[in-house]
Amino acid sequence: MPKMHNTRAGRVFDGFNVIILGIIGILMILPFLYIIAGSFATEAELTRRSFFIWPETFTLNAYKYIFSTATFSRSILVSIGVTLVGTIVCLFFTFTMAYPLSRKNLLGRNLFLNLVVFSMLFSGGMIPTYIVVKSLGLLDSYWSLILPGAINPFNLIIVKTFFQGIPNELEEAAKMDGCTEIGIFWRILLPLSTPVLATFTLFYAVGIWNDFFHALLYISDSTKWPVQVLLQQIIILSQGNLTDTAAQAGAYVTPPEQSLKLAVVVVATLPILIVYPFLQKHFAQGMLLGSVKG
Numbered sequence: 001m002p003k004m005h006n007t008r009a010g011r012v013f014d015g016f017n018v019i020i021l022g023i024i025g026i027l028m029i030l031p032f033l034y035i036i037a038g039s040f041a042t043e044a045e046l047t048r049r050s051f052f053i054w055p056e057t058f059t060l061n062a063y064k065y066i067f068s069t070a071t072f073s074r075s076i077l078v079s080i081g082v083t084l085v086g087t088i089v090c091l092f093f094t095f096t097m098a099y100p101l102s103r104k105n106l107l108g109r110n111l112f113l114n115l116v117v118f119s120m121l122f123s124g125g126m127i128p129t130y131i132v133v134k135s136l137g138l139l140d141s142y143w144s145l146i147l148p149g150a151i152n153p154f155n156l157i158i159v160k161t162f163f164q165g166i167p168n169e170l171e172e173a174a175k176m177d178g179c180t181e182i183g184i185f186w187r188i189l190l191p192l193s194t195p196v197l198a199t200f201t202l203f204y205a206v207g208i209w210n211d212f213f214h215a216l217l218y219i220s221d222s223t224k225w226p227v228q229v230l231l232q233q234i235i236i237l238s239q240g241n242l243t244d245t246a247a248q249a250g251a252y253v254t255p256p257e258q259s260l261k262l263a264v265v266v267v268a269t270l271p272i273l274i275v276y277p278f279l280q281k282h283f284a285q286g287m288l289l290g291s292v293k294g
Contacts, residue, residue, distance in 0.1 A: 087208060159193075231268060
């Protein structure tokens with residue numbers, strides 16, 4: 001019997017899928033193309049044209065305004081450093097906690113799992129969290145942007161489920177060769193976890209990079225602002241709402257307001273777009289590996 005995609009009906013069905021998915025893909029990418037084009041357009045063109053993907057006149061005024069700030073380079077380095085360290089910390093705590101919870105002979109395993117699930121449904125809230133961060137002396141510290149969200153309960157359960165799906169024979173063979181629990185985790189499980197590791201590296205990195213709310217709460221020193229907070233202050237400056245806090249961003253006057261907003265989106269998104277292609281081949285596989293068993 002011929003396969004479905006070799007029949008006439010199968011080819012029509014495949015062609016229909018390609019057309020529909022192509023249309024959806026175009027609709028998804030058009031807004032971003034507009035954002036990129038608008039960031040290079042003049043204010044007059046943005047006011048006159050409601051939508052375009054190629055500006056009539058290229059201008060770098062918005063990017064000149066962003067990069068003219070005295071603290072921009074420092075804030076980029078802060079964001080990169082916090083993202084790198086935060087991602088490593090989150091992965092370390094997530095994987096090292098998921099591994100013992102995946103062992104059915106762990107004493108108190110059900111209690112710990114119930115606590116993890118409980119933390120998915122309930123949280124202390126903003127004010128109690130702020131009090132905890134303050135009592136630990138983390139205010140105006142980069143650790144305040146990392147430690148409060150060091151473990152995501154949902155990610156932890158996915159990784160735990162993935163570890164449970166690894167055949168026990170591999171661990172038994174490693175123990176027969178004299179491997180300890182740490183050795184099994186480091187030499188056996190982690191090399192097999194590359195897709196999951198890449199997936200949650202991307203998840204944690206994107207979350208930390210895009211986070212500005214915690215920086216607004218915990219960081220009052222403008223020299224320690226990540227780029228997301230600085231870009232927000234730049235937009236406030238561009239709208240003429242000059243406050244003492246926003247003035248510390250130190251940009252030149254008469255900024256291009258509309259194109260600046262679009263340029264901010266490009267600057268904030270570009271680093272993640274650069275990293276994503278390197279993790280893409282593992283992304284889809286990693287999303288499915290830990291979600292097939294309970």
